[in-house]
Amino acid sequence: MFLTASELSRFASRYRANLMNTISGYKSANLIGTRSVEGINNLAIFNSVLHMGSKPPLLGLLFRPLTVRRDTYENIKSTGYFTVNAVDKTIFRQAHQTAAKYAQDTSEFEATGLTEKFIDGIPAPFVKESPIQLGCAYENEYPIAENGTLLVLGAIKTIEFQDTMLQTDGSLALNRAEIVSSVGLDGYALPTLLERLHYAKPDIPTRSLEDGTQEN
Numbered sequence: 001m002f003l004t005a006s007e008l009s010r011f012a013s014r015y016r017a018n019l020m021n022t023i024s025g026y027k028s029a030n031l032i033g034t035r036s037v038e039g040i041n042n043l044a045i046f047n048s049v050l051h052m053g054s055k056p057p058l059l060g061l062l063f064r065p066l067t068v069r070r071d072t073y074e075n076i077k078s079t080g081y082f083t084v085n086a087v088d089k090t091i092f093r094q095a096h097q098t099a100a101k102y103a104q105d106t107s108e109f110e111a112t113g114l115t116e117k118f119i120d121g122i123p124a125p126f127v128k129e130s131p132i133q134l135g136c137a138y139e140n141e142y143p144i145a146e147n148g149t150l151l152v153l154g155a156i157k158t159i160e161f162q163d164t165m166l167q168t169d170g171s172l173a174l175n176r177a178e179i180v181s182s183v184g185l186d187g188y189a190l191p192t193l194l195e196r197l198h199y200a201k202p203d204i205p206t207r208s209l210e211d212g213t214q215e216n
């Protein structure tokens, strides 16, 4: 099938949204934990958590237009903190359910049965069941003028993950914790790692990274 932008614009909006939400590929699936100033804990699934650089460690969250109440954004702005919790095979159904429009005074933790966890210095709830838990502080935000979405940048303040995932070069074997990826707005997949490859150089053929050590 070949489509131009003008043909795309004539599709029914849900159909177009489904197409555009899947066409750029698999995404990560994370639960964003926040707490309101009134002390209500909130949890929302996001598939737009972006790696924005490691020095300093920064993450981006892309928010849909703030035309309706968005508890996650309000809580991040009022408390300055949020958590990012990876979704694994055991919790993806509960994670999906957090997308439902619960009342502002309803905690998605209670609604879904996921367990909240707190650590010193991060006034936002982590998801106890999650294999990777990041504590983040609000840094800045950048409105995307073209469509009203908002990119919120957070600085990573704490990281906690299952020890068994850590590899000798510092990377995490996400498959060992059965972390899922997100397909569009309703699919969850368990990816299979085909191979890790050496850092690419113009004069050296592609090589498998069999010993798990990357030499840059």
Ligand SMILES: Cc1cc2nc3c(=O)[nH]c(=O)nc-3n(C[C@H](O)[C@H](O)[C@H](O)COP(=O)(O)O)c2cc1C
Pocket (backbone or CB within 6 Å): 042, 043, 044, 045, 046, 047, 048, 049, 062, 063, 064, 069, 070, 071, 072, 073, 096, 098, 099, 100, 101, 182, 184, 185, 186
């Ligand atoms: C798979 C999936 C991924 C989603 N990703 C995002 C996202 O990246 N950004 C966003 O603003 N909303 C996203 N949503 C929608 C939010 O989860 C939903 O609006 C949620 O109710 C927000 O909760 P809140 O009002 O407590 O912030 C996603 C929903 C699903 C099902």
